[in-house]
Amino acid sequence: MGLSQLARLVKVLTLPVIALAMILVNCSGAPPPPTHPTPEQQASADQLLTGPDWYRHAVFYEVNTRSFSDSNGDGIGDLAGLTSRLDYLKDLGIDAIWMMPIMPTPFFDSGYDIADYRTINPDYGDMAAFDALVAAAHQRKIRVMMDLVLNHTSSEHAWFKDSSSSATGTYADWYVWSDTPSRADVGCGTYSPQFGDSAWTFVPARNQYYFHRFYPQQPDLNYRNPAVVAETLDTVKFWLGKGVDGFRCDVIGLLFESATGCDMIPETVDYIKQLRAVLDQFPDRAMVAETDIGLGPAPYFGSGTDMFHMAFNFHYGYLWGLAFLGQNATNVYSALGPVVTDYPPGAQDASLIGSHDVARAWSHASQLAWRQQRAVEISMFTKATPFVYYGDELSVRDGTTFVVDSRDSARTPMPWTPSPGHDFSTATPWIPFSDGADQTNVQTEDADPSSMLTFYRQLLTFRRGHAVWGTGDMSLITLDNPTLLALVRQVAQEAYLVVESFSEDPQQATGQVTNLPAVGPVVWGNGQASIDGTNLHVQLPGAGSAVFKLGAP
Ligand code: NOJ
Ligand code: CA
16 A cells, blocks of 8 residues: 555544544534433433423423324325334333324314314224334333313314214203303403404304304303203213323313403312312323413412312413524513412422424524524523424424415424435325424434434433422522523422523623522533622523523532
8 A cells, every 4th residue: 555545544544533523522622412311311311301290391392293104105194104203202202292183183273173082083094003013102101191172172073073963962052152242241242363354154044153263163162051061071081981181171271251251260179179180180291381471381380289289381382583683681580470479389380492383483583593592592501391392403494385284384294304204104195394404304303413302312311310400499580691591490409500591692690699609610601600609690691591500519
């Protein structure tokens, strides 16, 4: 071998080594955060996730089965496809899934119009496929939560078909009927422009109108009829008996109507308590409320042990993008304030930055990776159980083709590989992929140390097995600079100071603190902090964040 050949060989051999070294040591000189937990972290996580409080330490993943993975080549994601991807979720650090509705449906509202509560939508498989999914998930210590849509059924449900055909049949009184398109005891008979131009639809066979808070194909059930209460609670028992770990409860505040109010009125609160009593008959089950953003989560908790285990904090989850647009953390402080001051003991916030009802996190972040990263950090570092919306870990873009309505932008197929079909299906998918799926896919992002997926892996690994993030006390620190957010998390064994920036420029701030343990090293991100008397000084680079360990080293 000649000298020049040897030099070429050395170059070929050393280049990957240099590249690897660059990956392992980032520009600040510190090694990048690990993407997988240590065995000790995993053992601690396993312990925290055992027993009735598991949901406080779990990371949830909202999955749209229709768009996750297709096993039989019809272009529609299904239960067997989801089962085949559980290892991906496990490896990502997901402890529980919430599945959007998987029951039979004419699909006027993407399955939130259920035609039968006790069977599986044939597009997605059958009960055997569901049982196999639950068993495979449980084998991997992943819990399974279903969507419980109790306020309304599909207009194609057998109950409604009977109810709308005569005023004297078995189900005549299972829905809310009126001779006119209004009713004095249904004060909220208005409409939401998203779902049509009236909350009342005429049925000639009954010569009457029925009430619907959503699309006309979603008639509201009449909860003043005890048979409706009994049947829906029995449905809940049916799924719990099949081994599901709990429910995400759709628009749960709207079950009962009255002349003066239709959201979380006393009758609905009473129903929720009955629902909780049913869950409590089964070990280690939990439910999370879809809350009204105006009411906030606090009313859904009751005493802390008699209503919901968790409730979504949409004030943060749906409005965080505005805080970044305005480079101002004030709204985030006001979304987190009630968690500290208004929640009863035992209540657990549910935090998210995306869902099937809003545009993709990437759009809320104005296509800036740092904004999504800071937003998801806040979701993971505040006192809450975090919910990741499928595909957000890849920063999947909003789609532009709508099958049902504009919310389909956030319901596009999961891209697994860069290949043209992205390994979602062998057929044309039921809805096109979002743009950019050749880059924003699992395989490509897994190989990229600076991808959003790698970031999510690092963040989830950082939290793993530390009780402080799920249940540690939280206190918010008021700063003299509105572009920064600061908070402290604390359990007996460990405490952290978290600082997040909403600004692209370097920022510093001072806040008043008492009894704060000494500021130790940065354990996540990059920044500086010090305490002088009761003054806490913090400093962050532009677009940055930092977590400082507190207390003696
Ligand atoms: C809330 C669900 O999240 C949404 O997707 C649906 O349209 C309405 N409830 C009606 O069920
Ligand atoms: Ca399929």
